[in-house]
Every structure is written in C-alpha cells, then in structure tokens.
Amino acid sequence: xxIPPIDENARQQARQRQGRLTKPAGSLGRLEQxxxxxxxMTGQLSPPLGHRVVFTLAADHGVATEGVSAYPRExxxxxxxxxxxxxxxxNVLARLFGARVVVADLGVDSDLPSHxxxxxLRVRRGTASITQGPAMSVEEAxxxxxxxxxxxxxxxxxxxxxxxxxxxxxxxxxxxxxLICALTQLDPKDVxxxxxxxxxxxxxxxxxxxxxxxxxxAERIEVGPVExxxxxxxxxxxxxxxxxxxxxxxxxxVLIDGFISxxxxxxxxxxxxxxxxxxxxSHRSQELGHAAALRELGLKPLFDLDLxxxxxxxxxxxxxxxxxxVRTLNDMATFDEAGVSDRETDAAHNRPHN
Amino acid sequence: xxIPPIDENARQQARQRQGRLTKPAGSLGRLEQxxxxxxxMTGQLSPPLGHRVVFTLAADHGVATEGVSAYPRExxxxxxxxxxxxxxxxNVLARLFGARVVVADLGVDSDLPSHxxxxxLRVRRGTASITQGPAMSVEEAxxxxxxxxxxxxxxxxxxxxxxxxxxxxxxxxxxxxxLICALTQLDPKDVxxxxxxxxxxxxxxxxxxxxxxxxxxAERIEVGPVExxxxxxxxxxxxxxxxxxxxxxxxxxVLIDGFISxxxxxxxxxxxxxxxxxxxxSHRSQELGHAAALRELGLKPLFDLDLxxxxxxxxxxxxxxxxxxVRTLNDMATFDEAGVSDRETDAAHNRPHN
Numbered sequence: 001x002x003i004p005p006i007d008e009n010a011r012q013q014a015r016q017r018q019g020r021l022t023k024p025a026g027s028l029g030r031l032e033q034x035x036x037x038x039x040x041m042t043g044q045l046s047p048p049l050g051h052r053v054v055f056t057l058a059a060d061h062g063v064a065t066e067g068v069s070a071y072p073r074e075x076x077x078x079x080x081x082x083x084x085x086x087x088x089x090x091n092v093l094a095r096l097f098g099a100r101v102v103v104a105d106l107g108v109d110s111d112l113p114s115h116x117x118x119x120x121l122r123v124r125r126g127t128a129s130i131t132q133g134p135a136m137s138v139e140e141a142x143x144x145x146x147x148x149x150x151x152x153x154x155x156x157x158x159x160x161x162x163x164x165x166x167x168x169x170x171x172x173x174x175x176x177x178x179l180i181c182a183l184t185q186l187d188p189k190d191v192x193x194x195x196x197x198x199x200x201x202x203x204x205x206x207x208x209x210x211x212x213x214x215x216x217x218a219e220r221i222e223v224g225p226v227e228x229x230x231x232x233x234x235x236x237x238x239x240x241x242x243x244x245x246x247x248x249x250x251x252x253x254v255l256i257d258g259f260i261s262x263x264x265x266x267x268x269x270x271x272x273x274x275x276x277x278x279x280x281x282s283h284r285s286q287e288l289g290h291a292a293a294l295r296e297l298g299l300k301p302l303f304d305l306d307l308x309x310x311x312x313x314x315x316x317x318x319x320x321x322x323x324x325x326v327r328t329l330n331d332m333a334t335f336d337e338a339g340v341s342d343r344e345t346d347a348a349h350n351r352p353h354n
Numbered sequence: 355x356x357i358p359p360i361d362e363n364a365r366q367q368a369r370q371r372q373g374r375l376t377k378p379a380g381s382l383g384r385l386e387q388x389x390x391x392x393x394x395m396t397g398q399l400s401p402p403l404g405h406r407v408v409f410t411l412a413a414d415h416g417v418a419t420e421g422v423s424a425y426p427r428e429x430x431x432x433x434x435x436x437x438x439x440x441x442x443x444x445n446v447l448a449r450l451f452g453a454r455v456v457v458a459d460l461g462v463d464s465d466l467p468s469h470x471x472x473x474x475l476r477v478r479r480g481t482a483s484i485t486q487g488p489a490m491s492v493e494e495a496x497x498x499x500x501x502x503x504x505x506x507x508x509x510x511x512x513x514x515x516x517x518x519x520x521x522x523x524x525x526x527x528x529x530x531x532x533l534i535c536a537l538t539q540l541d542p543k544d545v546x547x548x549x550x551x552x553x554x555x556x557x558x559x560x561x562x563x564x565x566x567x568x569x570x571x572a573e574r575i576e577v578g579p580v581e582x583x584x585x586x587x588x589x590x591x592x593x594x595x596x597x598x599x600x601x602x603x604x605x606x607x608v609l610i611d612g613f614i615s616x617x618x619x620x621x622x623x624x625x626x627x628x629x630x631x632x633x634x635x636s637h638r639s640q641e642l643g644h645a646a647a648l649r650e651l652g653l654k655p656l657f658d659l660d661l662x663x664x665x666x667x668x669x670x671x672x673x674x675x676x677x678x679x680v681r682t683l684n685d686m687a688t689f690d691e692a693g694v695s696d697r698e699t700d701a702a703h704n705r706p707h708n
Contacts, residue, residue, distance in 0.1 A: 022436050023443055024424065024550035028667070029640065029660030070378065071695065078694040082376050087687025089377055096681050097674070196378035286383065303657040305675075306383030313382070320451070320674035321659075327450050333441025340432040341425065 003248045003274035007043040014039035020334040030302060034280070034325035041253045041278050046330045049322055051159035052099040054312040055151055055243045056083060056090055056166035059107035059235035060126030062135065063213070064171030068206045070197045076170045077110035083168070083311075084115050090166055090311035097319045099164065101312070104151060106144050107235030121147040123235050130178055130213035134220055134231045141230035141238045148242025149249075156250055162322065163247035163254040164282075165240050165261040166312020170196075173287060174206050176263035178213045178232035180293050182221040183266050188214070193259070193288030196308070225270035233267065240264035245271065248278035253322070255315040258285040258307065262293040269297055282318035283307055357602045357628035361397040368393035374688040384656065388634070388679035395607045395632050400684045403676055405513035406453040408666040409505055409597045410437060410444055410520035413461035413589035414480030416489065417567070418525030422560045424551045430524045431464035437522070437665075438469050444520055444665035451673045453518065455666070458505060460498050461589030475501040477589050484532055484567035488574055488585045495584035495592045502596025503603075510604060516676065517601035517608040518636075519594050519615040520666020524550075527641060528560050530617035532567045532586035534647050536575040537620050542568070547613070547642030550662070579624035587621065594618030599625065602632035607676070609669040612639040612661065616647040623651055636672035637661055 014036040019025055026032065039045050058080050064073045082088045083103045086095075094101045104119035105112055109126035112118065123144045127135035136144075152163060169175075173195035180191050188210040194203055214221065217231035229238055241264045247254040248268075256265045256279050268275045281299035284291055286308040294301055302321055307314050335342045368390040373379055380386065393399050412434050418427045436442045437457045440449075448455045458473035459466055463480035466472065477498045481489035490498075506517060523529075527549035534545050542564040548557055568575065571585035583592055595618045601608040602622075610619045610633050622629045635653035638645055640662040648655060656675055661668050689696045 021443075022433070022441060023663050027550065027661065027663040028443065029662065031659060031661075075695055078692070079376070082687055082692040082694055085687065085692065087376060087692050089375075089382060089682055089686055092682050092685045093678055095685075096677055196381065302659070305385060305656070307381065307385075308383065309377050309381040317675070317678060321671070323450055324447055324671060328443055328446050331446045331449075332443055333436055333439065338432070338436040338439065338441050340436055341429055 003272055004251055006040040006277045008040065010043045010045065011036050011040040014045050014329060017045065017329060021332040022335055022338050022340045028328060031321065031325045031328060034321065035329035038253055038322065038326060042251060046326060048161045049326060051161040052164065052319055053155050053160055054090060054094055054099050054101045054164040054166050054316060055104065056101055056168060056312050057104050057106050057236040057239040058168040060109035061169055061171030061175050061234055062127045062129035063131060063174050063209055066129065066131060066205065066209055067202060068174045068209050069170050069195060070202065071170050073170050074110060076168055077108050077112055079168050080105065080108060080112060084117050088311060089309055089313050090316065093313055093316040097316055099316055099319065102151060102155065104239065106147060106239040119151065127234055130175060130232045131209050131216065134217060135175065135233055136230050136235065138227055138230045141226055144235045144238035145242035148239035149246035152243055152246035152250065160252055163243060163252050164312050164315035165243060165254065165257050165264060166315065167236050167240065167260040167310050169234060169236050172234050172236065172260050174209055175232060175234040176237060176260045177289055178210045179229060179237065179263045180266060180289055181210060181214055182228040182232050183225060183270055184296050186292055190292060191289030195287065225267050229267050237264045241267040241271065244268040244279065245275050248275040252278065253280055254278055255280050255282050255318050257282060257312050257315040258310055259287040259290045260310055262290055265297055266293055283314035285314065357626055358605055360394040360631045362394065364397045364399065365390050365394035368399050368683060371399065371683060375686040376689055376692045376694045382682060385675065385679045385682060388675065389683035392607055392676065392680060396605060400680060402515045403680060405515040406518065406673055407509045407514055408444060408448055408453050408455045408518040408520050408670060409458065410455055410522060410666050411458050411460050411590035411593040412522040414463035415523055415525030415529050415588055416481045416483035417485060417528050417563055420483065420485060420559065420563055421556060422528045422563050423524050423549060424556065425524050427524050428464060430522055431462050431466055433522050434459060434462060434466060438471050442665060443663055443667050444670065447667055447670040451670055453670055453673065456505060456509065458593065460501060460593040473505065481588055484529060484586045485563050485570065488571060489529065489587055490584050490589065492581055492584045495580055498589045498592035499596035502593035503600035506597055506600035506604065514606055517597060517606050518666050518669035519597060519608065519611050519618060520669065521590050521594065521614040521664050523588060523590050526588050526590065526614050528563055529586060529588040530591060530614045531643055532564045533583060533591065533617045534620060534643055535564060535568055536582040536586050537579060537624055538650050540646055544646060545643030579621050583621050591618045591621065595621040595625065598622040598633065599629050602629040606632065607634055608632050609634050609636050609672050611636060611666050611669040612664055613641040613644045614664055616644055619651055620647055637668035639668065
C-alpha cells in the first residue's frame, strides 16, 4: 500500500492564513491546528466535507461466552437490525450531522436477513475464543482488511470526503484490549476496562481472558501486526484497519471513534505508519485503555464526554468541529480586509498602545 | 427577580427514558446528563433549540491603556464593525450552527455608525480605570444589567430557545479577573492570565492592576455583587449578567462562553443563585482563571479546545452537543421497540449469557 505524504505546502499556507485572520494568533486553539491538519491531508485549504460516511462494522467474538460482557452475544445481531431500522444512537447522530451510515457484517454469528442497507461481508461466523488459540487465520484477517478497504473504495464512487470508524460486537472491548497489549508493551491491568459495564468480577474475568489470550498466542503475536490481529483481534477490528488504511491511501481524513477503533487504528499504524497522518482522534472514551492507545498513536482526542458506546458515535460528534475548523480558516476576514489593528502593525507604526 | 425552579419531574422522566434506550446505561456520558438538564430547565423532554441567539456585547475599559492587553483599545470598535460585516469568528460559527448574533454596544469608547444590526445601548464611553477607583457607578451597572435583560426580552418576541453569551472589549480579561477575585476568595495570581496574549511583563502589569483595583475598591466590593461589578467589572460584563438572569427567568438554557462570560455568570449567580440552574458551561478556555471560576459556579465545561477568543465562539461550538443530547433522548429506539436484549431482561429469564 502506498499512502501519499502529507502536503506540507498546504499546511504552511493554512498556518499563514490563520495568522492573518481577525483574532489573536492561536486563539481558536485546537480548531486552528485541525484546519492545518486537514489542509495537509487533503492538499486543500477548503476541503469538501459534505460526503461523510460512518463505517459501522459488526462481528461476533468467541470470547463473549466467557463472562467478559454485560450483554448476551445475540445483541450484536439485534443491534445490526437496530442500525438498519435507524433506531440506534449512531443513526440519530448521523442524521443530525449529515453523515451516511454504512453497516457491514464482517462476521456476525447469527442469521441476518438480506437488507438493502446491509453489506454482507461475513468472513466467518464470529471468531474463535482468543483464550484458546487464534481468533482467526491470517488469511481471514487479510480478507476482512480487504473488505474494509473495498468499502471505502465503493463509497469513493458515491463521494467520500471524510471517513468515520464505528463498531458493534459483543465482547469486542476484550479483543481490542488484547490487541492493544499485543501491539504495545502495555500491561492488561492498564488496558482492560469495563466495556459496556461489567461489574468487578466481570472485569477480573476480562483481565484473565486477556492475559490468557496473550500467553496462548504469544508466538503468533511476535510475527507482526496482521498476525497479532488474527491471533487476538476481531473481524470488525480487521475491517476497520482496512477502512483506515484505504482512507489514508485515498487522502481522506479518517475520524477515529473510541476504544475498538483505536485498536484498529493502532493495527493500521503498525501495518502502514504513514496512515497516522490521516487520523483524527475524535474523543477519549471512559474505557480504561483508550487514552494509552491514543498516546501510542501520538493522537490527542478533540473532546472527552465520558462516552463508551462505540458504533461511531464519538466520531460523528466531532464532525461539527471539522466544519468549524475549515469554515473559520476560509470565511473569516483578515486584519487587512476588516481594517482591524493587529499587534505587529501597531508595533511597526510605533503606536504607544501596548 | 423570580427565577422558576428546575422541573424535577421532567428531569426524572428524561432520566428514566435514558435507561430504556438501546445502549448500555450511561454510555452516552455527558450527553445523557445534558438531555436531563435541558429537560429540567425547559420542562420538556424535546425542547425546541432552533432559535439560538448569541448576545455579543461590547464595551471599553479604562484599564486598557495601562499595558494590560496585547491589542490597542480601538480594536474594540474595529471588531464591532467586523461583527456587523460578518467577518469575525463568531459570525462564521453562528452561520455554521444556525445561530443569530445580536451585537450590542454597552459602552464602546469610539464613535460607531448606526447600523441595522447594532443595538446601541451605550451606558457610557468605556469604564474608568479600576486601578484608580470604581469602573462605573452602581446606577450605571444596574442600567447595563437592565439593557442585557431587555435584549433577551426583545429576542423572546422573535423566538428564543437558547441564549448564548459573548463579549468584545479590549482589557476585559483584566476586569473579569478582578471581578472574579472580588466575588470569591481567589488570589489574583491564580486568576489573572494572558488574555489575548500578553508577554511576561504584560502579565505582571495585569496582576499589579488587579491587585491595585481590589485594594482601591475594597470597601465597595464588600457591599455586594452589583457593587463589586460596578467597582471592578465592565459594562459588557454587566450586560451579560443581565442576559443570563433574564434567560433563567424565562426558563431558557444559557450557554456560557469563556472567561469574561464566567465573570458575568458568577455575578449573576451571586445576584440570583437560582440562575445557575439554567447555565451550561460550554468550554474551558486557556485563560488561567477560567477553570477556577467555573468551579465556583459548580459548572463542568463540556469541552476544552484551548480556545481564548471570546465573542461567544466557545458557546456556539457547544450547540451541536445540545442538539445531539436532545435528539438521542427523543429519537433513539427503546429496548422494547427494537427487540434488543438488555441486561435486566436476560437476568430475569435466567439466561447463561453473563
């Protein structure tokens, strides 16, 4: 995969324009940086943002039957139907902020009806339990990654300006925690959290499951990121890694959602380090290991609203900030245009104002 | 002033509905709390949010000539003209998020042309320097407060669902810091910050100015919040206190912008403690004392984007979160509607899933 380099010239132009706008330099804080980052990714100071697509990928996890989740495994399929009916949080938020939701089944372990809005890309019916051996084969992981890449390519044909990652899969905070530990030197006690809300005993079971998964898959994990993904990851996580890599390849900014998306982003970054240049971390979730995963990626989340829902909800909530960053950079008057004094001008004219 | 109590019944209804929506309980984090708070303020689970008005109030400050700002004093008037021309950050963001901007001159010390979009409510041409004595008389402060209240009443006639505070006034971070110190037991070293960006020497001058202001006005400050406002505050700050009090009186949620707005909110809260129930802190700014002022108000900001611009920009950026909170509460499917299993149901049926 060839990911194009960031456009340093566009970044420089955006930075210079920020300095001429009618506001104290730097006073729009992270919006200024965001406008510069978006210019670098797209090569444009005013990149289009209208075609925004949330890729909400679903799959089941063998480990889900081992008491690691507060919810029964069939909720994965039930929530896919909820997405298709438009009743989930991601649907409501996507409608509000003008995003399309692409729902894809990468490996749900229930029969799902065919539906015009459902992309059926099932690699297998759920993963095997990571506590017993590999979640899937390396070939299956690569197939799921390819499906994710193809989803992006298909959307490019309809217009795709910003890609957003989302997930659904009962048990997937366990797989994501294992994968993040596998790809970093982080300890499970610093990464495994309560997911959708397990109690203390459930949390202990999750930690044990992750430790066991890392032990039983130790040799596979050492081979490389795809092998680690196959060993302890999940099918939706693999698909999301593909979404991220292809979005970067196409020079599209990609808004990373929460903990599961961070695991996918870390995998994508290990496979293709240049992909990180196209990532924007939307939020920091409540999930224990999310902040650590973002630090590993070198990403600083835009906000922290104590979310822990997934589906792409945090990513969609960041869309207004992208709009705000691009519109302020492009639509604000400059000091010259508005006849407003800036500091430098006054210093040059030797006025006694400071 | 009579501020209606928060509707605890509506809060309870909103809280109960949050628990039935197809998501783990609490997983939408602060959006859930926001939807409950908005229900309590308005008495409605689905309050209208379409008519959103930013009250951007401008005034000059006598202390601005004492080297406390990085910008010359005439920038206040220049920026008012920029607001009227639609070229400032607040205009761009208000257009993006569907808000109206009401620009009012509460006490600019420059001649301003009459303009259909400018409310001329000038109490006096800027304040006197707070380092020499009171900024204004108590009567002038009360007049500015009344102007702010009347601005809200005028907008109610055109439809007003959410009020947002904004400010413009070179030197007003100095006045706001002095006022926050006067209304609390906070020390100037913990409250005075760099404002639009003064250097170290400027910061020292600001601290000295605030200390001097608190000393020379010590007796006035002790009398009460309006007297403190008159002594060390500003005309736009007084107007914003009026905006906040009247919005609360009318049961309209009021989005508090940054540091200057926090000083106004603190004044409003001291005058009418029940007003705090209608306040939503949009963001925490870079300004040193902002977090402390919000703590005094018992408000937790929704986000921190390192903003330090004022004008109402932070408040406007919070509007999408209000929309998101209300729409998820009202438009998401419940577990029953969607046929999704929730934990309690499964426990009752004794399924072996957890």
